Amino acid sequence: MKDAIVIGAGIAGIASAIRLAVKGYRVTVYEVNAYPGGKLSEILEDGYRFDAGPSLFTMPQYVDELFQLTGKNPGSYGFEYKRLDVLCNYFYPDGTRIKAWSQPEKFAAEIAAKTTDSAESVSKFLAKSRRIYCVTNHVFLEKSLHRLKTYLSVHTLKSVLRIAEIDSMRSMNQANESLFKDEKTIQLFNRYATYNGSNPYKAPATLNVIPHLEYHYGAYFPLDGMNSITSSLIKLAEDCGVKFLYNSPVNEIVVKSRAVEGVRVHNDFHSASIVVSNMDVWFTYKKLLPKIKAPTRTLNQERSSSALIFYWGINSEFPKLDLHNIFFSANYKAEFETIWGHKTIYSDPTVYLNISSKYKQDDAPPGCENWFVMINVPSNQGQNWDELIATAKQNILRKLSLALNTELGPLIQTESILDPRTIESRTSSYQGALYGTSSNSRFAAFLRHPNFLRGIKGLYFAGGSVHPGGGIPLALLSAKIVGDMVSSAD
Ligand code: FAD
Incomplete structure (x- = not known):
């Protein structure tokens, strides 16, 4: 052997x-x-359980495939999951709230009801997202790009003939601004660049492929976290x-x-x-x-962004929150300029709040919730993180307290923190990047x-x-x- x-x-x-x-x-x-x-590990603290890193689960078929390869049943290994009806709850600074329903027609109707964009523009966007996926999937994702064999297949030839469709010559933001009128819709779709730690104002519009994964293949919650x-x-x-x-x-x-x-x-x-x-x-x-x-x-390619995460045990329950929640910044462009240009933390950061105890109740004591509170931050280049983290915590608390109309500070029972330095030291990720290199360049x-x-x-x-x-x-x-x-x- x-x-x-x-x-x-x-x-x-x-x-x-x-x-x-x-x-x-x-x-x-x-x-x-x-x-x-x-x-992809977990933190156990004072009766709370937190998933330490990833919280969004897409394309579960790639995990299932490993069980299939071995002829085993995932359920008997404790691996089961359910498809989400709501992909994310978006909260905007002016009080608007958009529910991103996983069903495309329902989501398009929600956008039409809450913004000045039409349901048709959303359908058009998702159709485009699908086309990018069809062109890129076999060649860019499932094969080595560095072997001649990849370029000699029929799939590759078909993709090469449709290469203009991947929309790589303009930025994600430019593409989204050309289709949507409302800043809220543009911000919602621009956010997908952060799914691989990139900047929507720089990354090619090819990354508009990502929504197809959620709206077509779905987003899931593993029942055991x-x-x-x-x-x-x-x-x-x-x-x-x-x-x-x-x-x-x-x-x-x-x-x-x-x-x-x-x-x-x-x-x-x-x-x-x-x-x-x-x-x-x-x-x-x-x-x-x-x-x-x-x-x-x-090796010297620009790294993806990193993250600052607060794991808070919260001594209360918030019915208007769901598993995935986003509290947007008022000026998304300024936020990305601060992260990527000035390599520091923005004063009004977009906050991602994940609460797995909404679906897995024993992740928090009765009457409590386990909050995973994350903001995008630059990769670790020796910034004064202690000072930045202290300021960011105050800004996040102020922002969430206002949006939820509750003073949150006194509700925090436990706290752990993960920052670019600890991501780097605990997982040997250069500069604490979450996703390796960024996708800010079309190459x-x-x-x-x-x-x-x-x-x-x-x-x-x-x-x-x-x-x-x-x-x-x-x-x-x-x-x-x-x-x-x-x-x-x-
Ligand atoms: P890693 O998880 O980086 O593991 C590498 C392993 O190698 C580590 O265990 C490390 O200790 C070990 N190692 C390193 N050096 C040595 C050595 N010399 N000897 C022995 N062992 C060594 N992805 C999603 O799909 N959805 C999300 O919602 C999502 N959110 C994220 C949020 C956060 C906060 C983070 C940090 C990541 C997130 N990601 C998300 C990205 C995802 O977690 C990673 O892309 C993925 O887990 C990377 O897996 P990996 O196998 O490359 O390696």
Whole structure:
């Protein structure tokens, strides 16, 4: 039996391990932390449970596929989910509230009722979003962009013939301003750029593909919380024979005669013919491959935005809030200029409030709610975070208290904080970026690091910092691409 080693038990590391085990490899995963999941983990505090990172679950079929591959039933591993009727509740500074119904016609009617835009303009937008998905999906997401084979398929040829439809020559905001009249509708759709940590005023309108994923494929809630994606896949991997070793930092990938030989953990050598790095690619080169010439241009791509999150145990209940809630800033453009231009936190930030106890009651004590309060912030470049966080907390509390007509400060029972520094140190994500590199350039898809290293046999990369990008669905697709490459190399 051949040995394979995976560095990191993030979601892409776990998925890669399952795929390699199914192919017959004896797989060991080395994880530096004492727990699995990386960004997709949980925090338990004073009777509250919080999902630490991702809160929005889309494209569950990529998780299901791992169970199907192994012939197992996800339900018996604690992985079940339900489709959401309401994707998000939007609160605007002037008191307007828009419910983003998952059913496109109902959502279009809501936009027509609450803004000066028509239901037809929403349908037109969603049809366009669908077309971008059809052109980009097979080529940009499901295949390596860095192998000749990808460009020799019928799918690719069809996509190339329709390339103008992906709308890459103007920004997302320009496209949205050309279709909608109302600032509220434009702000709502511009927000989708933040789904991969980008700036709607710079990112190509190709990112308008993202709403199609929600309005067509749906958004979901795992019944046992987001962390059940990690915990169920860990059990599945273990049942496939994968061995997870925690508190085990890999400190070198050993390469000889242009092939991987294994890794060093605590300076002990472990041999393998396949090594998959799920560690952020920037740190993989800097820390594990110091003798290999790093692809500087690729590694120096602008990173995605980071986040500041307050996990608050709230001693009250708010019936007008749902699972996903957004409280918009009054000036979205100024907010993004502050984050991306001035690399600091905006004084009136758009606040995302996720409350999983709305759907999973035991996530908070009776009569209480578990609030995950997040704002977009720049990646870590040595800012004075302590000072910025203290100010941001006051601004967020003032904003939410006003919108909810309740003094929130006295209701906070417990508090934990995650910021760009701790995201960087706990998950080895360079600069604390949530999604690897940003998609602010129209060439971003091509400039992401490939899932392999040309000229080094047996070395692969999976995770949000490499092709096809960040977020749970894409991280899972990176593992799928790695699995396919290993098969064709066998
Ligand atoms: P990571 O989760 O980054 O895991 C990498 C693992 O490698 C870590 O466990 C780390 O400890 C380990 N490691 C690193 N170096 C070593 C080493 N030398 N030796 C051993 N182990 C090592 N995505 C969504 O789809 N929906 C969302 O709503 C969403 N919201 C987010 C909110 C936040 C606050 C954050 C932080 C992320 C969010 N994301 C969201 C993005 C998503 O979480 C990530 O894209 C995805 O989880 C990345 O998974 P990964 O496998 O690339 O690696």
